[in-house]
Amino acid sequence: MIMANNVEIDNRAIGQRIRRNRKKFELSREEFAEIIGLSDYYVGQxxxxxxxxxxxxxxxxxxxxxxxxDYLVWGKLPSEAYYVHDGHNGYCASYGSKDTELNELxxxxxxxxxxxIKKIxxxxxxxxxIKN
Structure with a gap:
């Protein structure tokens, strides 16, 4: 689809980002569709x-x-992303380095x-x- 200012929306790329992120939560397409209130056929499309x-x-x-x-449509990552990774001194969780209690736990x-914990x-x- 091409929008007003010749900006093209890539539905395939959006779909790939949806699928990739759905799989990160280990959700089947059917489970995901049920959570968001859409049909699994539509989600597949x-x-x-x-x-x-x-x-x-x-x-x-x-x-x-x-x-x-912004991420779904354009693939742009937010500057302050929440992430958990395996660091040299154990696991590290951060939300813009604000939550040291979570890191300690x-x-x-x-x-x-x-x-x-990750599975939960x-x-x-x-x-x-999301509540901002």
Whole structure:
């Protein structure tokens, strides 16, 4: 689709970002569709880039996947992203380096405990909506 200022929207790229982020939460297409209130057939079409979604559908998807609209549409990452990674001295979690308590708690975890926490977060996060 081409918008007013000759800006092209790449539905296939949007669909790939949706699929990639859905899989990060280990959600099947059917589970994801149920959470956001859309049919799995429609979600499949979106992920393949065959359909252009409405703004309300785009917002539901972004909220469920906890990504920005800017990221879904243009692939731009936010400057302050929340991430957890395996650092040299244990695990490190940060949200713009604001939450040292979470860092301390995660650093106290064994590898098995860390994996369990990660699984719990992946399970509940899609059901939570972003509140800024």
């Amino acid at each position: 979106l992920e393949r880039g065959e359909r252009q979604m409405s703004l309300p559908a785009l917002v539901k998807i972004a909220n469920c996947l906890h990504v920005s609209l 995660i650093n106290k975890c064994s590898p098995k405990e860390y994996e369990l 977060i992946k399970t509940i996060l899609p059901y939570m909506s």
